[in-house]
Amino acid sequence: MDKVYVEGMRFYGYHGAFQEETKLGQRFYADVVMEIDTEQAGNTDDLDDTVNYAEVYEAAKEVLEGEPVKLVETLTARTASLILERFAIVDAVTVKVKKPDPPIPGHYDGVAVEIRRERGFEKK
Known part of the structure; x- marks a missing residue:
């Protein structure tokens, strides 16, 4: 399956488990990888085919600048679900959401959650 990447998206949202996160807000980064068949688009050079x-x-x-939630897992899952809902051509999607400055001790590059969802995925 072919893949289309949209990487390094940057947003500002009010998500988190701590009160200061929902009050002050913080940065979130997102990468999306969509599995689609790009053959038609490659042949037609038409945006409607991709x-x-x-x-x-x-x-x-x-999602990332929308309704506040507590968990990065929730942001990631909602983003994947919305992409599958909006883009019928997408067979599967991998979404990674990174919180570069979580309010926890230590010096590192942040925390992230990555999930893959495919069309018809249902949690039992």
């Missing part, structure tokens, strides 16, 4: 990167960005923005 995913529009700007629309993928807007879907991620809707």
Whole structure:
């Protein structure tokens, strides 16, 4: 399966388990990898035969700058679900959401959650 990448998206949201996170907000980064068949788009050179990167960005923005949640896991799962819902051409999606400055002790590059979901995925 072919893959389309939209990487390094940056957002500002009010998510977190601690009160200061939901009050002050913080940065979130997202990478999205969509598994699609790009043969048609490659032959037609028509945007309607693939995913529009700007629309993928807007879907991620809707979640990451939207309703506050406590967990990065929730942000990641909601982003994946929305992409599968909005883009019928996407057979599977991998989403990675990174919180570069979590309010926990230590010096590191942040924390991240990465998930892969495919069309028809149902948790039992």
